[in-house]
Amino acid sequence: MLLSLAMTDSELLLAWQAGDRRALGTLYDRYGELVYRLAYRVLQNASDAEDLTQEVFMTLSQKADFNSKRGKMSTFLMVLTRSRGIDRLRRQRTQQQSWRKLTHSYEPQSQSLPMEHASLRERSHYVQQALQQLAPQQRQVLEMAYFDGLSQSEIAQKLDIPLGTIKSWSRNGLIQLRQLLKDHVG
Amino acid sequence: MTAERNDLDYLLAGYALGDLSSEELASLQHILQTSPELHQELERFQETLALLPLALEEQSPASGMRERLLSRSGDHGEATAPSHGTLKRPTPWLALLSLALGTAIALLGVDGIVLRRQMAETQAELQHHRETVAMLSQPKSRIVALQAWERFPLPPVA
Structure with a gap:
């Protein structure tokens, strides 16, 4: 099959799952930096981030549960990368302390979205702008929960702030973020 | 925005963050059963959360990562699809x-x-x-000690 830059993510994924490594290369060109960016943030280590990035793209070859009608590839990859990254973090941390369940996986369900068609840099700009409008403490607890995989209780303990306050900051932060990005998310 | 809507968003955000209490979870499940259309709203909260990585600073992967990934994919293919009809030489x-x-x-x-x-x-x-x-245990058996005679010298050959 001839590969074209105009091929959709779903078409590329099918080609990669059929063993076409050129399709994998094109998928990597589209999303490799973004996956690595998140992997690096979660794992805080270039070598581990590269390993996780490779694992995510290799997983795509066996993972048939991506459905472009239910969500976009970037969201799918972010969920997968975060989930695998937090799993690694938890395995590391389990050696030192017991953990309560904290991650919450989900399947993206949205239809094709306007943000999918914007460039990665533009999309990054939208999200950065939105985050800057949150209260600093809201931003902090959202980042601790999302990137560090910490539970609300663990965040409360780390910051020495009541659990109820942490929940309020994180939930209200997400509600505000949802409002700020509503034109770009569904 | 109504207080009811605020409460619903609070539950939806909590679900997306994975920090609902069991009571809150039961309440949200009840709401979703009676209003299935809210599933879409829940998904939007989840997707909003998944946008957070976009706000991270760009990171340049180490040079050659693309090639290493493609190389690994080749190794993977060989590992999962061994060639047929050829025997590998033993190590x-x-x-x-x-x-x-x-x-x-x-x-x-x-x-x-x-x-x-x-x-x-x-x-x-x-x-x-x-x-x-x-044989020696038979009643009629007798043990006789035999002594060899001294051998006479052979006569000289004529």
Whole structure:
């Protein structure tokens, strides 16, 4: 099959799952930096981030549960990368302390979205702008929960702030973020 | 925005963050059962959360990462789809191990044959001694000590 830059993510994924490594290369060109960016943030280590990035793209070859009608590839990859990254973090941390369940996986369900068609840099700009409008403490607890995989209780303990306050900051932060990005998310 | 809507968003955000209490979760499940259209709203909260990585600073992966990924994908393909109709040459250490094992088995086999032969000879000898003992145990048997005479010198050859 001839590969074209105009091929959709779903078409590329099918080609990669059929063993076409050129399709994998094109998928990597589209999303490799973004996956690595998140992997690096979660794992805080270039070598581990590269390993996780490779694992995510290799997983795509066996993972048939991506459905472009239910969500976009970037969201799918972010969920997968975060989930695998937090799993690694938890395995590391389990050696030192017991953990309560904290991650919450989900399947993206949205239809094709306007943000999918914007460039990665533009999309990054939208999200950065939105985050800057949150209260600093809201931003902090959202980042601790999302990137560090910490539970609300663990965040409360780390910051020495009541659990109820942490929940309020994180939930209200997400509600505000949802409002700020509503034109770009569904 | 109504207080009811605020409460609903609070539950939806909590679900997306994975921090609902069991009471809150039960309440949200009830709401979603009665208003299935809210599933879409829940998904939007989840997707909003998944946008957070976009706010991170760009990171440049180490040079050559693309090539390493493609190389790994090739290794993966070979590992999962071995070629048919060709036999791989055994590795040298495996050949040496096979040779050593073969030699050991052969030596053990020869050793076993020798042992079996020795045992058969011992059993035959034992049987002979048993027969001798049985004969000597007969009531009519007498033990006579025999003494050899001194041999006369042979006459000179004429």
